[in-house]
Amino acid sequence: MAQERSALLLHRQLGELMKNPVEGFSAGLIDDDDIYKWEVLIIGPPDTLFEGGFFKAHLYFPKDYPLKPPKMKFISDVWHPNIDKNGDVCISILHEPGDDKYGYEKANERWLPIHTVETILLSVISMLADPNDESPANVDAAKDWRENPAEFKKKVARCVRKSQEE
Amino acid sequence: MGNCLKSPTADDISLLRGGDSPVDGQDPTLLGPPPPYQESAPVYHPAPNISRPAHLLTEEEQIKIAQRIGLIQHLPCGEYDGSKKARECVICMGEFSIGDKLRYLPCMHIYHKDCIDDWLMRSFTCPSCMEPVDAALLTTFDGSN
Incomplete structure (x- = not known):
């Protein structure tokens, strides 16, 4: 029951994104037979250090989506305070509401069942432009960003170049 | 027990x-x-x-x-009869059809009963406005006394 519901909702979103693509990213499935695994290509937002890059990422939806959030992982290298060194994206809207043991996030910034691939990716694009260094997933990137902008810029530029070659 | x-x-x-x-x-x-x-x-x-x-x-x-x-x-519930302004359940992105069971939250947001009840068991907030449902419920109870 939950599975049928999540599959139907994801098919609806995929159809909608095919019909009316959204600026800033493109989305599709990793494997046409598995609606729960998406591959997206995020265009580095203009006027940011990430401009010019094309970053590939995967979204893994649970069977009880939209009650639970998907996990998102960048396949392309991205040097960013909120993306850990394995590529896992760490932003508050992908965290379930509930007991936040670190107390960093307000409940209203966390997962809601009305989030879609589109709203998630728009949040991620805004995160690329505007890192949140209060709870970094990549401590070294956060340190660069705060204390050594030149080094941060250099490492991001390297990711952008690499993403263009992929 | x-x-x-x-x-x-x-x-x-x-x-x-x-x-x-x-x-x-x-x-x-x-x-x-x-x-x-x-x-x-x-x-x-x-x-x-x-x-x-x-x-x-x-x-x-x-x-x-x-x-x-x-x-x-x-929480009040009812059946969709086509007279409400809301046409779609934002949780499942499905349009309401005549006879669908609906749930009305105190903040006036409307969802399919099955869609919202599952969410409310996890988090007692309205997904659209993030209004805590219990606070709104208490206000409603106070108002009726």
């Missing part, structure tokens, strides 16, 4: 997630008599990020969940 979460009323059944699916394809007849409380293994969410079958809930969690079920049942 009795377990009020086991009461098999029609309303409760709709709140039990996955309660109607067999347990991992195991044939219970091969395992002898099933242990009590595991026959249908409904899963509850004492906190949104915690999933536990009913028999593993602490007493405190059982009370919390029973209270939550009670509160949800106090």
